[in-house]
Amino acid sequence: MAADHAEVSKEKVLDALRAVRGPELDGNIVDLGLVSDVFISDAKVYFSITVPAERARELDPLRAAAERVVKDIPGVKGAMVALTADRKAGAAAARPPAPPVAGGPAGRKPGPAAPAHAHPAPRGPVKAGIPGVGAIIAVASGKGGVGKSTTSANLALALHANGLKVGILDADIYGPSMPRLLKISGRPEQIGGKMIKPMENYGLKVMSMGFLVDEEVAMIWRGPMIQSALLQMLREVAWGELDVLVVDMPPGTGDAQLTMAQQVPLAGAVIVSTPQDLALIDARKGLAMFRKVEVPVLGIVENMSYFIAPDTGARYDIFGHGGARSEAERIGVPFLGEVPLTIAIRETSDAGTPLVALEPDGPVAAVYRDIATRVWEQVAAAKADTSRERPSIVFE
Numbered sequence: 001m002a003a004d005h006a007e008v009s010k011e012k013v014l015d016a017l018r019a020v021r022g023p024e025l026d027g028n029i030v031d032l033g034l035v036s037d038v039f040i041s042d043a044k045v046y047f048s049i050t051v052p053a054e055r056a057r058e059l060d061p062l063r064a065a066a067e068r069v070v071k072d073i074p075g076v077k078g079a080m081v082a083l084t085a086d087r088k089a090g091a092a093a094a095r096p097p098a099p100p101v102a103g104g105p106a107g108r109k110p111g112p113a114a115p116a117h118a119h120p121a122p123r124g125p126v127k128a129g130i131p132g133v134g135a136i137i138a139v140a141s142g143k144g145g146v147g148k149s150t151t152s153a154n155l156a157l158a159l160h161a162n163g164l165k166v167g168i169l170d171a172d173i174y175g176p177s178m179p180r181l182l183k184i185s186g187r188p189e190q191i192g193g194k195m196i197k198p199m200e201n202y203g204l205k206v207m208s209m210g211f212l213v214d215e216e217v218a219m220i221w222r223g224p225m226i227q228s229a230l231l232q233m234l235r236e237v238a239w240g241e242l243d244v245l246v247v248d249m250p251p252g253t254g255d256a257q258l259t260m261a262q263q264v265p266l267a268g269a270v271i272v273s274t275p276q277d278l279a280l281i282d283a284r285k286g287l288a289m290f291r292k293v294e295v296p297v298l299g300i301v302e303n304m305s306y307f308i309a310p311d312t313g314a315r316y317d318i319f320g321h322g323g324a325r326s327e328a329e330r331i332g333v334p335f336l337g338e339v340p341l342t343i344a345i346r347e348t349s350d351a352g353t354p355l356v357a358l359e360p361d362g363p364v365a366a367v368y369r370d371i372a373t374r375v376w377e378q379v380a381a382a383k384a385d386t387s388r389e390r391p392s393i394v395f396e
């Protein structure tokens with residue numbers, strides 16, 4: 001094909017990007033100096049665009065437009081574009097006040113908080129555990145699209161690869177991901193009168209609203225229906241003996257998440273964040289929510305942290321990597337690890353063959369397995385803490 005012979009160069013990419021206007025529509029993103037270094041590997045193009053932190057959310061179409069024009073360049077096989085929050089805009093833009101927490105007053109700063117996991121406050125009423133399930137871990141993020149579901153699936157597989165019996169519950173009722181990510185379709189079997197049998201693939205027991213209800217139906221559900229559906233998926237599923245159940249939480253920090261965190265005896269939460277400041281701010285919101293309901297935060301995973309060139313294996317920190325680690329240190333929660341941004345992760349997720357299952361001995365699987373090891377250590381630590389404070393809480 002002719003397109004394959006065309007050499008993709010940085011200049012061509014920048015030329016194409018000159019067609020994309022800046023956030024104020026007053027020039028193009030290249031001449032405004034918003035485009036990072038452009039990295040090209042195997043005809044795939046990677047770069048980031050700097051935008052004001054407070055506008056990152058509304059500017060996603062800009063990111064999409066940039067990705068589109070680059071993909072349209074003859075010879076380009078793929079493009080991956082990230083928005084990076086503007087660090088030069090000063091402390092005010094980079095660190096807006098903490099968002100209101102469940103109706104609390106706006107403008108409260110998170111402050112140099114005590115370690116979230118060190119001394120869990122005495123809990124409210126003891127929540128009934130799930131028989132046979134050793135620990136329940138929530139995977140959460142402040143906003144959608146940071147790779148929470150991808151991380152949940154690969155983390156569950158990595159915990160399994162580390163020798164644990166693992167289940168995964170997709171609590172994202174409006175946009176269930178697990179049927180696609182783990183390539184499972186069909187309806188679960190009913191056993192006895194009330195219980196349903198979880199589906200299985202790659203050694204994981206899996207339950208998702210996607211197996212039970214059409215997405216269009218779930219879309220019109222209201223709070224109480226969602227709550228009861230979630231509780232059913234937890235308690236009326238024959239999970240059997242599991243060391244750990246990973247719950248892929250719905251994105252954000254609204255009522256559904258709060259309910260989930262309040263109703264389910266969580267051993268702790270893993271927060272997924274991208275390197276961008278804005279996502280970090282949202283991760284902080286996630287932290288605040290879990291603190292409020294006294295769920296220990298097991299730590300933060302930085303996703304799409306750095307880029308590894310597929311041909312040379314060289315590492316490039318083009319997305320402002322490292323933000324989550326320093327943020328974790330600042331707020332005193334463990335940093336669980338960093339996952340590279342790779343086309344392989346995206347493609348294998350889309351194909352329903354997550355990388356940890358597909359290439360269990362590959363470098364990305366090793367990254368997830370290290371994260372799984374750290375998560376498991378934190379679960380043990382959180383359990384030890386909890387049992388010291390409240391010997392009556394049992395997870396079994």
Ligand SMILES: Nc1ncnc2c1ncn2[C@@H]1O[C@H](COP(=O)(O)OP(=O)(O)OP(=O)(O)O)[C@@H](O)[C@H]1O
Pocket residue numbers: 141143144145146147148149150151175177250251303304305339340341342343345346347349350
């Ligand atoms: N490390 C990564 N490298 C490359 N692509 C990734 C990575 N992590 C996630 N992705 C891709 O980013 C997109 C969003 O990921 P995912 O669906 O897991 O996010 P999410 O936070 O669960 O989103 P939502 O809440 O909207 O479901 C997907 O296309 C996924 O394949």
